[in-house]
Amino acid sequence: MFKWLEKNLPKIVMAPAVGLIGWFVYGFVLWTLYISFTNSKILPKYELWGFGQYEKLWASRKWLIAVDNLLIFTALFLIFCVVIGIILAIFLDQKIRAEGLLRTIYLYPMALSFIVTGTAWKWILNPTLGIQKMFRDWGFENFTFDWLVDREMAIYTIVIAGVWQSAGFVMALFLAGLRSVEDEIVKAAKIDGASLFTVYWKILLPMMRPVFFTSFVILVHISIKSYDLIVALTQGGPGISTTMPALYMTQTAFHKSQVGLSAASAMMMFMAVAAVIIPYLYSELRRENAR
Amino acid sequence: MKTLKIEELSKNFGSTEVLRKINLEIDEGNFLVLLGPSGCGKSTLLNIIAGLETINEGNVFIDDYNVSKVEPKDRNIAMVFQSYALYPSMNVRENMIFGLKQAKTSKEKIEEQLEKVSKFLQVDQLLERKPSQLSGGQRQRVAIGRALVREPRIFLFDEPLSNLDAKLRVEMRREIKKLHQQLKTTVVYVTHDQTEAMSLGTRIAIMNHGVIQQNDTPENIYNKPSNTFVADFIGSPSMNLIKGTLKETSGEISFTASGSNVEIPIKDYEFKDKSNLNNKEIYFGIRPEHIYFKKSNEIDFEINLRANLSEYIGHEQIITFDYANQEILAKFPSTIKIELAKETKLFFDITQISLFDAKTDERI
Amino acid sequence: MQDSLKSSSYQQLEQKSKYTNMFLRWFLYFILILFASYFIFPLYVMVVTSLKTMEEIRQGTLLSWPSGLNLESWAVAWGGRGYGAGDTFLRPYFWNSIKMVVPAVFFSTFIGAMTGYVLTKWRFKGDQWVFLFLLFGCFIPFQAILLPMARTLGVLGISNSVVGLVLVHTVYGIPFTTLFFRNYYVSVPTELVKAARIDGAGFFKIFFKILLPISAPIIVVTIIWQFTQIWNDFLFGSTFSFGEAAPIQVALNNMVLSSTSVKEYNVDMASAIIAGIPTLIVYVLAGKYFIRGLTSGAVKG
Numbered sequence: 023m024f025k026w027l028e029k030n031l032p033k034i035v036m037a038p039a040v041g042l043i044g045w046f047v048y049g050f051v052l053w054t055l056y057i058s059f060t061n062s063k064i065l066p067k068y069e070l071w072g073f074g075q076y077e078k079l080w081a082s083r084k085w086l087i088a089v090d091n092l093l094i095f096t097a098l099f100l101i102f103c104v105v106i107g108i109i110l111a112i113f114l115d116q117k118i119r120a121e122g123l124l125r126t127i128y129l130y131p132m133a134l135s136f137i138v139t140g141t142a143w144k145w146i147l148n149p150t151l152g153i154q155k156m157f158r159d160w161g162f163e164n165f166t167f168d169w170l171v172d173r174e175m176a177i178y179t180i181v182i183a184g185v186w187q188s189a190g191f192v193m194a195l196f197l198a199g200l201r202s203v204e205d206e207i208v209k210a211a212k213i214d215g216a217s218l219f220t221v222y223w224k225i226l227l228p229m230m231r232p233v234f235f236t237s238f239v240i241l242v243h244i245s246i247k248s249y250d251l252i253v254a255l256t257q258g259g260p261g262i263s264t265t266m267p268a269l270y271m272t273q274t275a276f277h278k279s280q281v282g283l284s285a286a287s288a289m290m291m292f293m294a295v296a297a298v299i300i301p302y303l304y305s306e307l308r309r310e311n312a313r
Numbered sequence: 314m315k316t317l318k319i320e321e322l323s324k325n326f327g328s329t330e331v332l333r334k335i336n337l338e339i340d341e342g343n344f345l346v347l348l349g350p351s352g353c354g355k356s357t358l359l360n361i362i363a364g365l366e367t368i369n370e371g372n373v374f375i376d377d378y379n380v381s382k383v384e385p386k387d388r389n390i391a392m393v394f395q396s397y398a399l400y401p402s403m404n405v406r407e408n409m410i411f412g413l414k415q416a417k418t419s420k421e422k423i424e425e426q427l428e429k430v431s432k433f434l435q436v437d438q439l440l441e442r443k444p445s446q447l448s449g450g451q452r453q454r455v456a457i458g459r460a461l462v463r464e465p466r467i468f469l470f471d472e473p474l475s476n477l478d479a480k481l482r483v484e485m486r487r488e489i490k491k492l493h494q495q496l497k498t499t500v501v502y503v504t505h506d507q508t509e510a511m512s513l514g515t516r517i518a519i520m521n522h523g524v525i526q527q528n529d530t531p532e533n534i535y536n537k538p539s540n541t542f543v544a545d546f547i548g549s550p551s552m553n554l555i556k557g558t559l560k561e562t563s564g565e566i567s568f569t570a571s572g573s574n575v576e577i578p579i580k581d582y583e584f585k586d587k588s589n590l591n592n593k594e595i596y597f598g599i600r601p602e603h604i605y606f607k608k609s610n611e612i613d614f615e616i617n618l619r620a621n622l623s624e625y626i627g628h629e630q631i632i633t634f635d636y637a638n639q640e641i642l643a644k645f646p647s648t649i650k651i652e653l654a655k656e657t658k659l660f661f662d663i664t665q666i667s668l669f670d671a672k673t674d675e676r677i
Numbered sequence: 678m679q680d681s682l683k684s685s686s687y688q689q690l691e692q693k694s695k696y697t698n699m700f701l702r703w704f705l706y707f708i709l710i711l712f713a714s715y716f717i718f719p720l721y722v723m724v725v726t727s728l729k730t731m732e733e734i735r736q737g738t739l740l741s742w743p744s745g746l747n748l749e750s751w752a753v754a755w756g757g758r759g760y761g762a763g764d765t766f767l768r769p770y771f772w773n774s775i776k777m778v779v780p781a782v783f784f785s786t787f788i789g790a791m792t793g794y795v796l797t798k799w800r801f802k803g804d805q806w807v808f809l810f811l812l813f814g815c816f817i818p819f820q821a822i823l824l825p826m827a828r829t830l831g832v833l834g835i836s837n838s839v840v841g842l843v844l845v846h847t848v849y850g851i852p853f854t855t856l857f858f859r860n861y862y863v864s865v866p867t868e869l870v871k872a873a874r875i876d877g878a879g880f881f882k883i884f885f886k887i888l889l890p891i892s893a894p895i896i897v898v899t900i901i902w903q904f905t906q907i908w909n910d911f912l913f914g915s916t917f918s919f920g921e922a923a924p925i926q927v928a929l930n931n932m933v934l935s936s937t938s939v940k941e942y943n944v945d946m947a948s949a950i951i952a953g954i955p956t957l958i959v960y961v962l963a964g965k966y967f968i969r970g971l972t973s974g975a976v977k978g
Contacts, residue, residue: 028879028880032795032799032801032880033795033801035791035792035794035795035880036791036795036807038788039788039789039791039792039811039851039855040792040807040810042788042848042851043810043811043814043848043851043852044810046826046848046849047813047814047817047822047849047852049825050821050822050825050826051817051821051822053824053825054821054822054824054825066824066828106712109708110709110712113705113708114709116705118705118706118709124709124713125968126961126964127713127716127717128712128716129960129964129967129968130716130720130957130960130961131716131719132960132967133905133953133956133957133959133960133967134909134953134956134957135908135909135910135911135926135952135953135956136909136911137909137911137926137929137930137949137952138909138926138929138949138950138952138953139719141929141930141933141945141946141948141949142719142722142723142946142949143719144933145722145723145726145942145945145946146718146719146722146739148942151734151735151739151942152739153739155738155739156738156739156740159738160738186715186716186719194968204396204398206394206395206396206398207398207400207401209360209363209365209392209394209398210392210398210399210400210459211400211411212364212365212384212385212386213363213364213365213385213386213391213392213412214386214411214412214459214463215385215386215412215415215416216386216411216415217415218701220415224400224403225400225402225403228402228403229401229402231402243816246818247818247819247820249820249911250911250912250926253911253930254911254930254933257934267820268818268820268912271820271823272820272823275823275824276916281824284824285824287820288818288820288821288823288824289821291818291820291821292817292818292820292821295816295817295818299813299816303809303812303813307805307809
């Protein structure tokens with residue numbers, strides 16, 4: 023008896039993790055998948071209904087707005103985070119005094135919750151007392167900055183807050199990447215006569231391809247999951263102009279009592295994430311095995 | 314006009330003195346090796362010549378122009394690095410022409426140079442490949458090609474063979490030597506491997522603790538080391554240094570090892586200063602390969618010593634002898650049978666000795 | 678003649694590069710400081726607003742300095758006004774979060790450490806797949822499990838409770854903690870374990886006597902990461918609890934959104950700072966571990 027225990031101890035110790043994840047991740051996702059094919063309303067029903075919920079989903083104006091917002095947000099979020107992140111990383115790579123202090127400043131937003139971030143920016147972007155008032159009191163009398171309550175522009179306020187929170191992370195990744203390059207390559211480039219700009223543009227940044235890849239994947243992942251930030255900043259408003267898939271899912275499940283529809287939206291989010299993550303994991307593992 | 318001249322060069326990193334008042338000159342076409350153990354300052358000196366490091370004191374002249382404050386790209390030099398430092402995201406062609414493109418060379422000239430050099434180094438079939446798809450030897454040739462293509466005045470090599478395995482190292486060493494013979498370029502080459510230095514260099518500057526110990530031809534460094542550091546650094550195994558005293562009686566000089574009463578006569582030795590030799594404490598230096606088991610010439614000194622240890626290295630064997638409680642090594646062909654724990658008759662070739670002051674370690 | 682021409686052009690090269698270098702250096706610092714202000718700005722505004730009275734807020738701008746150190750908003754944010762029902766303040770929810778975070782961090786870290794240990798030092802066929810299996814849990818959008826989890830918590834009788842949240846955070850922390858420990862233990866040489874086995878040490882002994890003592894860095898990284906994630910969570914908190922059992926982020930959001938009386942922006946800001954202080958302090962004190970967690974977790978995928 024003890025011999026058997028001893029021999030299988032590793033597997034036994036691993037069992038809780040595997041079991042919990044198997045149940046609470048894989049099991050639950052499968053359950054949600056199943057429910058998305060039923061006509062569940064307040065309570066789950068278990069008779070299959072086919073693709074009805076998905077048809078409903080893609081016919082829903084609110085969902086389409088949510089997806090549209092997601093695409094806009096993701097594109098801008100990605101571009102700004104990466105551009106700002108790279109610029110900051112390159113600048114910090116130049117042997118700056120107070121580099122540690124600056125790094126701390128650029129990264130501290132990541133330590134805050136999205137609710138705190140959203141609350142702060144909500145106040146800053148306050149149409150009457152925030153930035154608009156600040157510029158007006160400085161003399162720019164006709165300055166308007168009421169994006170927060172503007173149906174067309176509200177989505178961009180989420181971009182501003184989101185980039186503020188996450189750009190530092192991209193910077194940290196690129197800075198680590200740049201620093202891992204052996205300095206003989208930079209020396210060779212200097213002897214070849216490359217200007218500092220050329221060194222970065224033609225040599226170092228192309229070497230950062232894996233970091234670009236990783237950043238994109240992680241930023242897209244963060245973007246698809248955006249929920250807390252929207253709730254704190256705009257609650258999906260004005261109206262439904264800044265609603266996003268995560269918000270849609272929660273609202274249909276718990277406020278509209280449309281469990282089946284909510285499950286369908288959750289599965290759409292799941293598939294979007296899988297489409298990005300699975301190729302990424304596959305290529306990462308291949309790289310690790312090739313070493 | 315000297316191709317490279319270094320004048321009173323000093324360099325510190327913080328409070329550590331890395332180079333102390335270095336003076337060095339090379340003529341065109343020479344292959345100068347900077348040789349020394351790690352930390353001796355040779356790489357720093359190379360980087361200063363390249364312009365990659367700043368100078369604290371002193372000057373660097375290339376073709377008599379003071380380039381001490383000039384950027385690397387304007388110094389007309391090229392460098393081959395230990396790790397080759399090929400740009401990973403570019404293919405071989407782009408790697409090799411990168412410097413020419415930065416100098417805004419015309420397209421025709423670039424193609425002309427590329428073809429010439431890539432054919433010469435036999436990398437013309439590899440032009441479309443990326444560095445990760447090349448073998449170690451190929452990468453080195455591309456690195457050399459990148460330097461050659463710019464036709465610089467001076468080639469700088471920073472321990473380019475250190476990353477290779479032993480066999481490849483010997484092969485590449487011969488390729489570099491052949492290259493130098495064909496192109497007659499001026500080279501400054503850094504290494505810690507004395508075999509490499511001796512086989513490649515037309516001149517060697519041995520460094521230790523930021524100071525040049527001896528700057529000379531390989532033959533002189535081997536035969537007439539200027540201090541005990543050089544004597545010990547060169548040669549494998551290194552020169553035997555036997556402690557003892559000199560005696561001078563009416564113009565006749567002899568050496569007695571401490572603990573022995575055997576007097577070895579010193580004849581035909583070029584002393585720097587023939588005064589005050591009597592009772593001088595010295596190191597008597599003789600290389601293992603200059604200790605024979607058969608008489609080689611008339612003035613060989615005969616001595617009987619006890620063999621304690623033998624090491625067989627294939628074509629040779631190294632025998633450790635006991636000489637008045639000091640260990641000395643001798644190198645013999647492995648066909649000779651030496652009996653251990655017995656006294657063997659040995660012959661010292663005293664035309665090949667070096668004598669050093671025991672207090673200053675300098676050659677006398 | 679040629680010589681002096683050449684040397685003067687060298688001099689010109691020297692001079693030009695000196696001036697461009699200086700200009701570039703100033704430009705560099707300018708941009709860096711510009712961005713630093715973008716990042717500091719919200720923090721400054723939060724602090725400064727929380728120290729003003731509503732009157733000052735209405736009269737001044739975002740940037741204006743408070744007239745005095747008015748800590749009233751902080752007191753209200755933390756302890757309320759004592760009006761009774763309908764008055765939300767942070768104190769009880771702060772403690773809810775603490776009661777939730779501590780066990781969740783502990784359990785998820787412990788399980789992650791053991792699992793990482795098994796996956797790297799007791800290799801078996803298919804262990805790479807098991808790792809992938811677990812890793813996947815880092816990436817799933819939690820929307821895909823909210824519904825079944827809500828039901829499960831209800832069935833277990835722990836919905837809307839701190840215990841329920843502890844379970845949720847422990848389970849969904851496991852993929853991350855396993856990732857951290859696995860990546861760390863992978864670079865610990867197996868010779869250590871082999872030597873210990875030859876010496877007769879068993880499974881647990883090896884873990885506690887050999888691996889654990891050298892695990893301090895990764896334990897710190899994991900704890901900091903988990904603490905930050907769980908303290909900052911809103912999705913699980915708002916979905917699986919409400920009212921009295923809610924964690925602090927949920928309470929913060931409720932406070933800010935409630936439109937019962939006149940909007941008190943200073944109290945809002947004070948509340949936000951209180952909710953953010955714990956993770957901020959951890960970040961300032963142990964920032965480099967935090968960053969290590971971010972970059973290693975991300976880069977190793």
